[in-house]
Amino acid sequence: xxxxxxxxxxxxxxxxxxxVHHAPKGVGEDNxxxxxxxxxxxxxxxxxxxxxxxxxxxxxxxxxxxxxxxAGLDPATGLFTAGGSAGLQNYVNWIAQQCAAPxxxxxxxxxxxxxxxxxxxxxxxxxxxVITVTLETVMGFWMAMIMAxxxxxxxxxxxxxxxxxxxxxxxxxxxxxxxxxxQGIANKIFNASILWTGxxxxxxxxxxxxxxxxxxxxxxxxILAGLQIIPAEVYEAAKVDGASAWQRFRxxxxxxxxxxxxxxxxxxxxxxxxxxxxxxxxxxxxxxxTTLSILVINQVRQGFNAAAALSTITFFIIFLVAFIFVRFLxxxxxxxxxxxxxxxx
Amino acid sequence: xxxxxxxxxxxxxxxxxxxxxxxxxxxxxxTTAGGGDAEAGxxxxxxxxxxxxxxxxxxxxxxxxxxxxxxxxxxVTFKEQTDKADQQHDDLVQxxxxxxxNYDVVSVDVVWTAExxxxxxxxxxxxxxxxxxxxxxxxxxxxxxxKGTLYATPKESDGGMLYYRKDLVPxxxxxxxxxxxxxxxxxxxxxxxxxxxxxxxxxxxxNASEAINSAGGSVLxxxxxxxxxxxxxxxxLENLVKAFSDGNIPKEAITYQEEESRRAFQTGNLLFLxxxxxxxxxxxxxxxSKVKDKFAVAPLPxxxxxxxxxxxxxxxxxxxxxxxxxxxxxxxxYIASEENxxxxxxxxxxxxxxxxxxxxxxxxxxxxxxxxLKTSISNAVPRPVTPFYPAVTQAIQTNSxxxxxGEKSVDQALSDMQKSIESAGAGS
Numbered sequence: 159x160x161x162x163x164x165x166x167x168x169x170x171x172x173x174x175x176x177x178v179h180h181a182p183k184g185v186g187e188d189n190x191x192x193x194x195x196x197x198x199x200x201x202x203x204x205x206x207x208x209x210x211x212x213x214x215x216x217x218x219x220x221x222x223x224x225x226x227x228x229a230g231l232d233p234a235t236g237l238f239t240a241g242g243s244a245g246l247q248n249y250v251n252w253i254a255q256q257c258a259a260p261x262x263x264x265x266x267x268x269x270x271x272x273x274x275x276x277x278x279x280x281x282x283x284x285x286x287x288v289i290t291v292t293l294e295t296v297m298g299f300w301m302a303m304i305m306a307x308x309x310x311x312x313x314x315x316x317x318x319x320x321x322x323x324x325x326x327x328x329x330x331x332x333x334x335x336x337x338x339x340x341q342g343i344a345n346k347i348f349n350a351s352i353l354w355t356g357x358x359x360x361x362x363x364x365x366x367x368x369x370x371x372x373x374x375x376x377x378x379x380x381i382l383a384g385l386q387i388i389p390a391e392v393y394e395a396a397k398v399d400g401a402s403a404w405q406r407f408r409x410x411x412x413x414x415x416x417x418x419x420x421x422x423x424x425x426x427x428x429x430x431x432x433x434x435x436x437x438x439x440x441x442x443x444x445x446x447x448t449t450l451s452i453l454v455i456n457q458v459r460q461g462f463n464a465a466a467a468l469s470t471i472t473f474f475i476i477f478l479v480a481f482i483f484v485r486f487l488x489x490x491x492x493x494x495x496x497x498x499x500x501x502x503x
Numbered sequence: 504x505x506x507x508x509x510x511x512x513x514x515x516x517x518x519x520x521x522x523x524x525x526x527x528x529x530x531x532x533x534t535t536a537g538g539g540d541a542e543a544g545x546x547x548x549x550x551x552x553x554x555x556x557x558x559x560x561x562x563x564x565x566x567x568x569x570x571x572x573x574x575x576x577x578x579v580t581f582k583e584q585t586d587k588a589d590q591q592h593d594d595l596v597q598x599x600x601x602x603x604x605n606y607d608v609v610s611v612d613v614v615w616t617a618e619x620x621x622x623x624x625x626x627x628x629x630x631x632x633x634x635x636x637x638x639x640x641x642x643x644x645x646x647x648x649x650k651g652t653l654y655a656t657p658k659e660s661d662g663g664m665l666y667y668r669k670d671l672v673p674x675x676x677x678x679x680x681x682x683x684x685x686x687x688x689x690x691x692x693x694x695x696x697x698x699x700x701x702x703x704x705x706x707x708x709x710n711a712s713e714a715i716n717s718a719g720g721s722v723l724x725x726x727x728x729x730x731x732x733x734x735x736x737x738x739x740l741e742n743l744v745k746a747f748s749d750g751n752i753p754k755e756a757i758t759y760q761e762e763e764s765r766r767a768f769q770t771g772n773l774l775f776l777x778x779x780x781x782x783x784x785x786x787x788x789x790x791x792s793k794v795k796d797k798f799a800v801a802p803l804p805x806x807x808x809x810x811x812x813x814x815x816x817x818x819x820x821x822x823x824x825x826x827x828x829x830x831x832x833x834x835x836x837y838i839a840s841e842e843n844x845x846x847x848x849x850x851x852x853x854x855x856x857x858x859x860x861x862x863x864x865x866x867x868x869x870x871x872x873x874x875x876l877k878t879s880i881s882n883a884v885p886r887p888v889t890p891f892y893p894a895v896t897q898a899i900q901t902n903s904x905x906x907x908x909g910e911k912s913v914d915q916a917l918s919d920m921q922k923s924i925e926s927a928g929a930g931s
Contacts, residue, residue, distance in 0.1 A: 231621060231890060231928070236650040238621050238890065258929035268922035269905070270898040339763065340755035355702070356757040357908075444703035444904055459592070459893040460927070 217473070220466040224248055228461030241463065248467035252276045272457050275448055276468075280475070283449045285362070286437075287430040290369045295423055297370065298377025305378065306385045316382075323375040331439035334368040338440065361445040365437045369430070377422050384418025385411070420487045427483065431476050450475070540602075540623070540823040545631055547827040550578045551834065554595070555610035555817075557586035560851025570837055577830040579608075588612060588705075599624040599822065607825040608834055610817045611655050613646040613885060614892050619820065620649040621890035626821040628653045632832045639839075640877075643856045646885035647818040654820055656839045657856040659847060661815030662879035663699075663713060664800045664872065666768060666776040666786070675801035679717065679742055682775060682804045686751045689774040695753035697746065698764050699777035703904040706760055708886060708896045709813040710777065711903040715739035716884045717803065717810030722899065722924075723887040729924035731917045738806075741913045744906050757907060769794060777803060779815065780854060783872050802878040814883040816854070854880065894927030 225248070227241025250256060256264035257273045267274035305316055322330070337343045338354035345351060354364045388411065396406050434451035441447045443456070450472045457465040555563060563581055571578045584591045592615055598606045599622065611619060619625045628634045634656050636644045643657035665682075667675045671692060676682035686696035699713075700706035712722055715731075718739030724730040746752040753773075756764065761778060768776040769786050771793040776782075783800065786792050803810035819835040821828055837843060844855040848866050854876055860866055861877035870876075887895050898920050906916035 229622075236621055236890075237623055257926040260925040260929045262929075265926070268926060269911075269919045270901040270923035271894070271926055272897065273926075340758055341766075351755075353755060353758055356755070442702060442704045444901075456893075456897065459589075460891070460897075 221470055223463050224467035224470050226463045226466075228463045244463065248464050249471065251464065252468055252471060272453060272460065275453055278446060279448045279450050279453045282362075282446055283431060283433070283451075286365065286369070286433055286449065287427055289366050290373070290430050291423060291426050293366070293370045294374045294377045294426055295419075297374045298381055298422070299419075301374065301378035302381035302385055305382050316379075319375045319378060321375075322372050323379075325372070327372065327435040328439060330368060330372050331436045334364065334371075334436075335440055338364045355441045356445070358445045361441045361447050364440055365433075365447055368436050368440065369433065372436075373426065373429070377426060380422035380425070381415060381419055384415040384422075387418075388414045420483075424480070424483050424487065428476060428480060431479060432472075541626055544826045544828045546829050547825075548577055548830045549827040550576075550580065551607035551825065551827050551830050552580045552582050552605050553608045553610075553834070554582045554584065554598075554606050556584045556588070556591045558583060559586060560847075560853060562847050562851035562853065565850070566838070566843060566846065570834065574830075574833075577827070577833075579834060582606075595619070599824070602824045603822075604824045604826050606822050607827060607831050609820055609822060610658070611647075611820045613643075613814055613816055613818065614896070616647050616654055616818060616820070617649045617888045618890045618892055620652070620654040624823060625654040626823050626825070626828060626831075628656065628821075628832075632821075632828060634832070634836060634839075638858060639856045640858050640880050642814050642880060642883040642885060643816060643818075646814050646816070646888065647820075649888065649890075655818035656820075656835045657816065658819045658835075658838045658844075659816050659853040660856050660880050661779055661854055662876055662883045663709070663777050663779060663803055663812040664783075664875055664879050665803050666778060666782065666798050666800055668774055668794065668797055669799040670797040671774060675799070676775075676804050677809070678807060679804045679810070683746065683751055685774070689751075692774070694771065695756075695767065695773045696751040697775040697777075698752055698756040698759060698767060698773055700759050700761055700764055701743075701752075701756050701904075701907055702758055702760050702763075703900050704760060705896060705900075707903060708899045709815075711740065711743070711899050712884070712886055713777070713803065713811060713813050714743045716813070717805040718742065719806055721884070722895070723889060727887075727889050728928070729921045731921040731924075736917055737913055740903060740906060740917060743903075744909070744913055747907050748909060757904075768798075780870075780872055780876055781852070783870075784852060800872045800875045802875055802882070805882075809878055809882050812879045812883040814880065814885045816856075889928075891924075891927040895924050898923035898927070 225244055225246070227244040227247070229238040229241050231237070232239050251264065251273055253276065255267045255274055255276055257267040257271050259265040301319060305312065305319065325333075335355070339345075340351070340353060340356075342354075344354060352360050354360045392410055392414075393406060396410055401409065432451050433449050434455070437443060437447040437449055438452055438455075443449075443452045450468075454465055454469050454472060457468055553563070553567065558564065558581075563583075567579045567581050584594050591610075592612070595606070595609055595611075595615075599619070611625070616625070620627075626632065629652060634653065636653065636656070639657055640660065643660045644653070647653055647655040647657050665675060671688055672685055676685055682697060689696035699710040701710060715722060715736045716739070718735050720733050720736030720739050721730055722736075730736070743752070747754070747756075753767075756767075759767070761782070764773075764776055765778060765782045765786065767773050768778075768782075769789070769792045786798065787795055803812050805811060819838050821831040821835065825831050839856065841857055841860070844857050844860055845863070845866065847853040848855050848860065849869055852870060854873075855861070855866075858877070861873045867873050886892075889895055902911070902916040902920045902923070905911040906913055911919070
């Protein structure tokens with residue numbers, strides 16, 4: 159937002175001098191600012207309207223739907239009839255894992271219904287998120303450190319690293335499906351006979367490996383951007399003072415790259431929380447690899463309103479994680495660089 | 504200074520939420536059947552649109568070109584969807600919900616018919632728009648029928664067949680038990696014995712229902728209620744579980760979809776394979792195939808005779824929101840006509856729905872498996888015809904998968920399946 163308003167201070171010194179004649183036809187100073195404000199709001203309006211249409215409206219409409227019952231079958235005609243208001247029932251059903259009972263009312267969801275998978279899907283989603291983001295951060299950091307050095311063919315390496323990230327996830331998933339085939343390369347290389355997509359932890363590792371392969375470059379590039387704003391003089395000064403490589407990394411690189419690193423981790427975390435394509439294609443959600451997103455998509459085919467409730471719950475879970483992150487991140491930024499930041503600005 | 508930093512992730516979270524909620528969006532109403540819609544436009548004639556998934560067999564465009572040449576005032580436009588069944592389904596649902604009058608004739612997978620009919624989206628084909636189905640194979644007609652009313656005309660069928668190695672097994676097994684006994688031949692040759700498709704996906708529903716139906720059970724009874732607490736259903740699922748546990752079905756089959764299982768058979772690693780007819784031409788023509796002249800097909804083995812295949816295929820339905828239903832009816836009759844069915848079979852290897860074409864000498868020459876396929880389709884049982892199909896298939900997949908992996912007893916799996924389906928039918 160700040161960047162859009164940028165031009166205003168830039169213009170100020172020009173208007174302070176003698177009137178230049180390519181300025182708008184003799185408009186007074188106050189009027190000019192006023193009209194600029196109006197002009198700005200006109201310029202912003204399309205964006206705001208677009209955001210309202212594509213973000214606010216669907217979210218509100220999903221929330222409204224989540225309080226409606228799904229269509230039920232009229233036994234006499236065999237046709238669906240609208241369900242009416244559900245109150246909080248959809249939410250209760252997901253969180254307490256209650257399903258409709260044949261005799262009316264609800265029972266604990268039997269295995270094989272989507273309702274019974276809510277908490278296991280939540281757990282799976284978080285397991286995937288924690289493991290993949292950790293792996294990607296460590297490996298991304300390492301790759302970024304390498305790419306930050308000056309060596310022959312550096313731009314080639316940087317471009318090559320991007321390849322996995324550039325491939326669409328669905329294609330990646332299909333490739334890894336071949337690799338993890340029973341007679342695929344993974345088993346051939348390790349001379350093993352693991353049913354990668356056919357048992358619980360191998361299936362999870364298959365997803366984790368594929369995801370790490372795909373998104374580590376993204377982490378690496380974000381961290382690399384952070385590394386490059388660290389001035390070389392700081393390192394030189396530290397070397398002169400006799401700091402070891404490890405000390406330089408811990409006392410200079412890490413603190414200075416931290417803001418960029420935290421943003422990268424936040425992005426990846428939010429991204430990993432909505433993981434869909436990889437497990438969907440690799441395992442179809444079997445062997446406890448059903449993530450919340452897969453659950454939502456499966457539920458959409460069974461009833462929109464319950465799916466709306468589930469996606470609202472998912473929204474709040476992701477929102478909560480983002481919020482915790484920002485508080486944590488914000489606090490750290492203020493604590494570490496608050497004084498120097500104040501001095502600079 | 505803090506606000507922008509705060510806004511960024513919130514905006515990100517908002518965008519993420521959007522991606523999730525967008526899937527739920529656009530739902531809601533449109534569930535009560537429009538009696539008025541079904542009555543409107545019955546005499547209307549004019550240009551219409553035909554909607555179908557990707558035309559992999561290159562038959563739709565020539566078929567439509569021929570129609571358009573003969574009907575210059577009622578031209579048909581082809582709207583091609585993706586080649587993914589789930590996406591085709593969701594695309595149709597969205598357009599029906601929007602009451603789109605431009606989706607006149609749609610290609611409907613056999614398992615969607617009941618759902619679309621119960622939502623009131625498909626034109627009932629009765630009275631003025633009745634269609635003569637007497638020449639068609641009965642299971643294909645049953646699959647297009649919901650609560651006694653025909654909602655679409657069958658246009659291409661599909662059924663499972665047993666591929667076997669004729670060089671190792673001179674006469675194919677007629678029953679499941681016979682086949683299991685022949686597994687000793689597989690052991691002597693150090694190859695796997697039998698496989699179908701057992702990954703947790705739609706194909707597992709096909710295979711598990713086949714096992715249950717072949718043993719004399721059924722997933723749903725006539726009233727659409729689950730009937731999995733029977734000894735027959737138990738015997739059916741137990742056949743598969745037992746074959747897995749004693750190795751007659753190799754353990755890697757738990758990761759197989761159609762193509763993986765075909766590769767296993769094609770590289771000579773299986774004695775018997777359950778698959779669809781499409782595999783026939785690939786296995787007899789592909790250069791990498793090691794079984795080119797060494798395999799033949801037979802009907803699926805059952806309890807005392809041919810087993811009950813799950814039925815595949817598509818039907819052509821008319822949207823209740825179409826304005827030109829008279830043209831649409833003529834068009835779906837044309838798709839199901841003998842002339843066009845023959846063209847579909849010869850050009851695209853699609854299994855016809857007309858019974859007599861299976862005995863047509865020219866066709867059998869081109870598609871040698873037709874007589875076997877006729878037995879398969881005639882004995883086929885449509886996958887459960889229910890408007891709650893997505894929930895039913897989920898219940899079957901999840902629970903039979905656990906049973907096949909030995910994580911759950913057969914009794915437990917069937918009882919969970921029964922309860923899950925009951926719960927889906929109970930609505931909310």
